[in-house]
């Protein structure tokens with residue numbers, strides 16, 4: 001089932017609460033490195049594709065930020081959980097299929113099993129990154145507490161028991177993202193250059 005052409009040099013697995021800024025931060029890193037060097041893998045991508053197919057839903061709307069996704073979120077979570085119970089690596093494998101860049105940013109790990117899958121597949125290359133924002137900041141970005149979502153494993157699965165390699169505080173009054181991301185960017189640049197040396 002693997003369609004992998006080459007192994008990544010670095011896999012950064014991002015997690016964080018809704019609206020903490022996982023997409024924002026991973027997109028910032030990708031912009032710095034460029035799409036030839038760095039890809040963003042979203043575990044929710046294949047999940048939504050399969051869920052839309054099985055339920056006859058509009059995938060574009062499910063992928064979008066609007067209310068359509070929210071209408072199905074709780075059921076998608078349950079559906080995804082039962083899939084992961086049968087095969088914890090199911091969505092990780094699908095999301096990383098075909099990825100050929102040396103640096104992978106997994107933007108949305110939600111459960112220990114997501115992180116463990118990458119750690120088991122790429123033990124030398126995987127590092128975890130937590131993106132943190134206060135509830136006040138997340139609310140300003142459009143978040144509001146939803147029972148069954150924000151108190152479920154989908155949002156809380158990595159709250160305890162993980163020692164993250166990196167923590168990024170995505171708040172206006174924290175040190176700038178430029179400053180906080182400097183060591184992570186250095187790591188990604190080293191990984192990219194190691195990979196180009198190995199390929200030449």
Ligand SMILES: Nc1ncnc2c1ncn2[C@@H]1O[C@H](COP(=O)(O)OP(=O)(O)O)[C@@H](O)[C@H]1O
Pocket residue numbers: 016017018019020021022023024025141170171177
């Ligand atoms: N540092 C930041 N500066 C400006 N806007 C931000 C910042 N971080 C996040 N945002 C905005 O907040 C919203 C939620 O961020 P997003 O990355 O989508 O969160 P998540 O992927 O964790 O749910 C988006 O509209 C995003 O552009």
Ligand SMILES: C[C@@](O)(CCOP(=O)(O)OP(=O)(O)O)CC(=O)O
Pocket residue numbers: 018019043044047063069073076077080108110154
């Ligand atoms: C069922 C989900 O995959 C839905 C994820 O959708 P998005 O990745 O679009 O999530 P947000 O950025 O939090 O809005 C969650 C899960 O438990 O796997």
